[in-house]
Amino acid sequence: MFVKNYMTRMPVTISKKMTVFDALAIMKKHKIRQLPVVSGEKLEGLVTEKDLLTVSPSPATSLSIFELNELLAKMTVAEIMVKSPITVQPNTTLEEAALLMREHKIGSVPVLEKDKLVGIITVTDIFDALIRFFGYGKAGTRLLLEAQDRVGLLADITQVVKDFGLLIKASIVVYKDNENVEIMLRLGTIDPGPLVAALQEKGYKVTFEG
CATH class of the missing domain: 3.10.580.10 (CBS-domain)
Incomplete structure (x- = not known):
């Protein structure tokens, strides 16, 4: 940028x-x-x-x-x-x-x-x-995941997204004070339910909004 x-x-x-x-x-x-x-x-x-x-x-x-x-x-x-x-x-x-x-x-x-x-x-x-970077005003869904930081964390999450054939339009990683990270993904879908369930199964705390 x-x-x-x-x-x-x-x-x-x-x-x-x-x-x-x-x-x-x-x-x-x-x-x-x-x-x-x-x-x-x-x-x-x-x-x-x-x-x-x-x-x-x-x-x-x-x-x-x-x-x-x-x-x-x-x-x-x-x-x-x-x-x-x-x-x-x-x-x-x-x-x-x-x-x-x-x-x-x-x-x-x-x-x-x-x-x-x-x-x-x-x-x-x-x-x-x-505003452009976060994709506000455009069709899609924003996922917010929280997990403990580790090598390969982002790669593992994006692989799950890839398995569902979804497009990642934007991503941001924010480091927290408790050694966890928050990862924001802007996805090209309006129905993230199945993906959210799969990520939660793997132990990720996930929230989403349109």
């Missing part, structure tokens, strides 16, 4: 000379919350909707409406953008990108290839990737 497969390619960009008002208007038009700031193809910074809204004067300010509008009309993105933002490469794994966002408490990361901006990956993109 690489960033290049889930990022937004050719993202909307702006120059650092653009005003705060114009940047907000672009975000509203394209329904986005972040804008890479570029000069040609070179990334110079990143500005988010939160950054733009934060610089707006408080309603309690003593400035008049005319003075407020004049102030914001002159304020440019260069004054508030994040310079030298954290970036990733197209071949960065999705989990590495997610970890960076979590550690730095940010909602997006520009994607660079040889210093050229080629995309942007956002928290929403990562959520979409997880």
Whole structure:
């Protein structure tokens, strides 16, 4: 799962000379919350909707409406953008990108290839990737098995699935604190009853849902 497969390619960009008002208007038009700031193809910074809204004067300010509008009309993105933002490469794994966002408490990361901006990956993109990976919204069944971890465990389970002629569309293994593992299988069937019975016969704890 690489960033290049889930990022937004050719993202909307702006120059650092653009005003705060114009940047907000672009975000509203394209329904986005972040804008890479570029000069040609070179990334110079990143500005988010939160950054733009934060610089707006408080309603309690003593400035008049005319003075407020004049102030914001002159304020440019260069004054508030994040310079030298954290970036990733197209071949960065999705989990590495997610970890960076979590550690730095940010909602997006520009994607660079040889210093050229080629995309942007956002928290929403990562959520979409997880939804696709788990196969939600598609016909099939999700099985959740719990067992003690051992060599050949996954191979034994998949062999049982194979014996029933069923297609495994996705699989995830999660390690628990008690030396057990949980294995999620997304299967291409809406009737897993016989398979569940066979797995339970072999001692696996199994739950399933459509």
